[in-house]
Amino acid sequence: MSCEHLLNTQSYLDGELTGAEAAEAERHLGTCAQCQAFAAEAAELSDRLRKAPRHAAPAHLRAAVLARLDKEPVRFSPRSFWMGAAGGAGVSALAAGFALLALLPPSIATLTQSVADAHARALTAGHTIMVASSNHHTVKPWLAAHAGLSPPVTDFAGDGFTLTGGRVDEVAGRPAAVMVYAHGNHEVDLFAWPDRGADLPGTSMAHGFRITFWKAGDMDYAAVSDMDGAAFQKFVGLVRAQRE
């Protein structure tokens, strides 16, 4: 036979009551032997349960979860005005936006700005890499799946430029595959997107980054980095040599 105030006492013990209700429950607890016994036992039990090791997610599970998130399609945020105007109509607006952009080759100034912006945005957010791997057999299919693009992916570790991973980004509103390389403390992003007949800028500086563009096969490329000019030219030379 338990006290009719037992649930109320329990609420008090669990910190669910405040003010007058808490004061009332406390008063009752002071006078009721049954509730006092319940409180003592519940406290001991609670203590044991809280001391029990929580099952922490094993490392392999964390990795598996991240890998599955990586396989999810990237949704671009509605930055362009017509996507904004479409008011989150989502995929169709996105497709419409891309279709429209496909008809309009971006201007030279837009391209330079766009690549520099994308590089700076990724660096600022600390998320330059979505798939971390020095293995081009990992990076290439990931880019194919996420960006729908399959540029050649080569590691130049022997020449001082180590492939560290890849990501999907945007250049002038279109998806681009990005291969990320490390050179000492510097990072260089290699962007690739389908050639849409746009004229490409040459080498320039924007936001303090060195940027250069070229065409190869049916793709446009851009390299962007804060490396010094000599290292930058060496990297571009290596990439172009394996592509042309």
Added chain:
Amino acid sequence: MDDRRRRFEAQALPHLDAAYNLARWLSRSPADADDIVQDAMLRAFRAFDGFRGGDAKPWLLTIVRNCWLSAGSATRRRGHTELEDSVADAGPDPEEAAIQAGHQRRLDAMIARLPEDFREVLILREMEDMSYREIADITGTPIGTVMSRLARARTMLREFVKEGS
């Protein structure tokens, strides 16, 4: 990385341990908990646009519980006792670890004897620090039911402890 993924990693991913802990106690199997949590995180990510902000933990635990339910009664009734890996975080001293493991195994076995409805409210309250309101939301039951199940779970567990000692 897109903004949605970034927000998900900042708000939902920190509760991965809580998700796994709940899945472990519900399923009582490391392998099933793995599957449940992977499924839950993916569902959570896909539904993340519908998350209204605030604390993502009860929201995520609701999804974990739903995934466990939809994992099927076969998994739920199997009644595993695979506890070997639960001692991994017991500490560097092997003797102490063994004692801890013994305590843990007994406690785990006692919690396992609780009916599912009672077990989940106890885990949510005592291990995950969820409020009555949050437990009611997660389990889809009225607050009054949460309170009575919690009291019942505590009474039952106390009886098991008495029997065991």
